[in-house]
Amino acid sequence: SQKIEQNSEALNIQEGKTATLTCNYTNYSPAYLQWYRQDPGRGPVFLLLIRENEKEKRKERLKVTFDTTLKQSLFHITASQPADSATYLCAGGANNLFFGTGTRLTVIP
């Protein structure tokens, strides 16, 4: 069955560094991938969408890549801040979205 995997459950980085989160997909070829941010006790909030024919997309300090050969998306936060601490979810699919289990990012001051 189609699967979205985020292998890192947690990631700690120092403030100011670049955080890189990984998302892999198996058993299907999503037309696009999406990234969401989720804070404790809140619903996920959409951040970025990247289509399979786009190699890279940027929004302020965020950058997402889509590598169809590796079946992988990388999500980068540059110049990270403590306020970036949250769980980040990767999602893929067509009509319906399948979500990974998320990576909990902690940015240490």
Next chain:
Amino acid sequence: NAGVTQTPKFQVLKTGQSMTLQCAQDMNHEYMSWYRQDPGMGLRLIHYSVGAGITDQGEVPNGYNVSRSTTEDFPLRLLSAAPSQTSVYFCASRIGTDTGELFFGEGSRLTVL
């Protein structure tokens, strides 16, 4: 705009009881869906709807019913609650029926004793 509104935020049920989780959106979105989120499992799709009068099953539909009589509302019914249905439930909507970002509600935390 209120976005996606879910009620109640918290609920405790006894095994075998029934209840309805309410979801309403004021963005005129065609697509609405229900997910459950469990530790280590991520968000899993329960049911979805691509418009009023149309519903379909997701990954984990057993034990849940839905209906979509209006564009705005998409209630999720638990017919006979079981402890395995203890979870956080999220309603989400989007403008398009086949693509686009999802707008999530704040969640409903359900405990079944």
